[in-house]
Amino acid sequence: MGASQNRAIYEHFLTQQETQQLLFIHRALAVNGYRPHVRSLTLFDVVLAEPRLLPPLVHVRQLVLDAVEEHFDKPCQVFVEHTSLISWGPGASIGWHHDSNREYLAQRHFSAVLYLNSSNADFSGGTFCFQSGRGPLRIQPSAGMLLLYTADASNVHQVEPVTAGERATLTMWFTLEQEHQEDKKVSAAAAAAAAGALSKLAGSKLPTLSFDSLYGFWSPFFVHI
Ligand SMILES: O=C(O)CCC(=O)C(=O)O
Ligand SMILES: [Fe+2]
Structure with a gap:
């Protein structure tokens, strides 16, 4: 050429x-x-x-x-x-x-x-x-x-x-x-996908945050049991 x-x-x-x-x-x-x-x-x-x-x-x-x-x-x-x-x-x-x-x-x-x-x-x-x-x-x-x-x-x-x-x-x-660069976007997606998979795996065993009141929103350690 x-x-x-x-x-x-x-x-x-x-x-x-x-x-x-x-x-x-x-x-x-x-x-x-x-x-x-x-x-x-x-x-x-x-x-x-x-x-x-x-x-x-x-x-x-x-x-x-x-x-x-x-x-x-x-x-x-x-x-x-x-x-x-x-x-x-x-x-x-x-x-x-x-x-x-x-x-x-x-x-x-x-x-x-x-x-x-x-x-x-x-x-x-x-x-x-x-x-x-x-x-x-x-x-x-x-x-x-x-x-x-x-x-x-x-x-x-x-x-x-x-x-x-x-x-x-x-x-x-x-x-x-x-x-x-593509790498940044790809590794962010991979991390998000891994986090999603992890939370699916843990499922209902994870404590859920109480968001039914503003008070709950500001107190993230207040969980439903
Ligand atoms: O597939 C090729 O040979 C070139 C494709 C191309 O020019 C392009 O995607 O911009
Ligand atoms: Fe081209």
Whole structure:
């Protein structure tokens, strides 16, 4: 793809076993997505729905983060902003855009798309294209391939419509702004889920606070027995 510093392709970034694991997680838990003909599963969803499936996803997420820091030469400066397993069914596509092209996406600095299956073998259509002066630069997804690019206007791209089968990716965005990192939101959700599970487990054995009067509200140790 040339010597461009703002993009990179790694052909066999994941093994077949690793791509299969991620496909399995997606199949098990994905929900109807944010766009027509798309199903998605965020890291957040996995934490809430089935935390036992987290380890393979978190492992690959870290590998991709390391690759981003290395390629863009930003050691220990990059944070994951969003992680999703996404599948695209027949009819799914996305027109020309860049990945920080909205005010609410301005914190996105780098993008990574890790392909979990292959065009022609597993689905038809779904070609990724970068806009370029000499006509679109077309990239055919293949299982295990990692595509990195900056989220700015130097990387305008589109995905042509999928015409058959299901195209699957792990799509991630990255930020240099710590306050936008995904980890904080995910660990807060995990803590809330764990607290919920704990209180369910304890059930009626926990004392209940008396809130039937303001007095009770101000005296939290006053409990019904
Ligand atoms: O799935 C791809 O190849 C790219 C998707 C994309 O451009 C996006 O989600 O912004
Ligand atoms: Fe995009």
